[in-house]
Amino acid sequence: MRLFILILILPTVIAQEQQYCCQTAGAIVREYKRMHTRLWDEKSQTLDAQVTSVQNSLLEIDSHVSAIEGQITAVERHMTSVEERVEERSTSLETNLEEKVAALDLKVERLIELMSANVIANVTQQLSLVENRITQRTSILENKMSHVDFPNLIGNSEVSLKGHSPNRGQLEVLHNGTRHNVCPYNFTTTEAVVFCRSLGLPHENAEISDADETSNLEGLLSAIGQFISTFLQPRALRKVNCTGASDVWFCRHSGWDNIDVCSSVELYCH
Incomplete structure (x- = not known):
């Protein structure tokens, strides 16, 4: 009986649930x-x-x-x-x-x-007169300078090499008729270059010659020459210094009146 009632009620319940689900x-x-x-x-x-x-x-x-x-x-x-x-x-x-x-x-x-030709000629003449005056005064000044004696400068004294060849020998300076030996003391390659240049000789490698650079005969002749020069020409030129000088004219020394003697420096210009 219960089963029958359940079967009758079940469709209604299912329909209600379906309706509720659809509404939800x-x-x-x-x-x-x-x-x-x-x-x-x-x-x-x-x-x-x-x-x-x-x-x-x-x-x-x-x-x-x-x-x-x-x-x-x-x-x-x-x-x-x-x-x-x-x-x-x-x-x-x-x-x-x-x-x-x-x-x-x-x-x-x-x-x-x-500008006429006369004006140009006048100007040319004036210029010529000025040039002549300058030449005359220059000559007079050079003449005066040649007779001036500077106590501690070599100046216009004559410089020469006495010895074995044109570019090697003993260095001598002629001043007022008196020859002076250039003492080797304080004489360096600086002075050698200046002296060789002033002599018109090669000077790039100028040096002070050693005795070993000459032959036995040349050494003997040099020794004899120095001996004769020492005792016959008693004047000596000491402490020659050419620092900053381009010519021997401006090289300094201790003075011309040294009575003592010395052997002259041996110079090799090359």
Whole structure:
């Protein structure tokens, strides 16, 4: 009996459950649609606001670009005006310069025409007289200098090499008729270069000769020459210093009145 009643009631219960499920599903679908519509509206409003903001920004950018274009146009017009002025000024300056050059050329031509042959001859004569006076005074000055005796300078004294060959020998200085041996003390390659140059001999490698550089015969002759020179010519030229001098004229020494003797330095000019 119970089973029979259950069988009779079961379809009704199932139908009620199905109806409830359908109602619930419909409510869920309606709620989903409502929420979806609301969210879509909100997103649409947000997008519309963003689009509006972007459009406003674009309008501002367009405004700035238009302003910049206007400024560029104004600058271009100003540059064009400046270029035109510069060109006009350059043309004017060139014209004025050409006119001034032409006027100057004309003045020079007139000046040349005004200078007569007599004036030119007079100027030439005056120049010749001046040259003659300069020559005379130079000659007088050189003559006076040749007779001046500088106590501590070799000056215009005669310098010579006495010995084995034209470019090697004992160094002698003739001063007021008296020969002086050049003492080797303080005599270096600096002095050797200056003396060789003043003698007109090769001087790049000038040096003081050693006794070993000569042959036995030459050494003997040199020794004899030095012995004779030492005792027959007692004057000695000591402490010869040519530092900073280009010629023996300016070489310094201790004086001409040394009575003592010394062997003369052996010089090799090459």
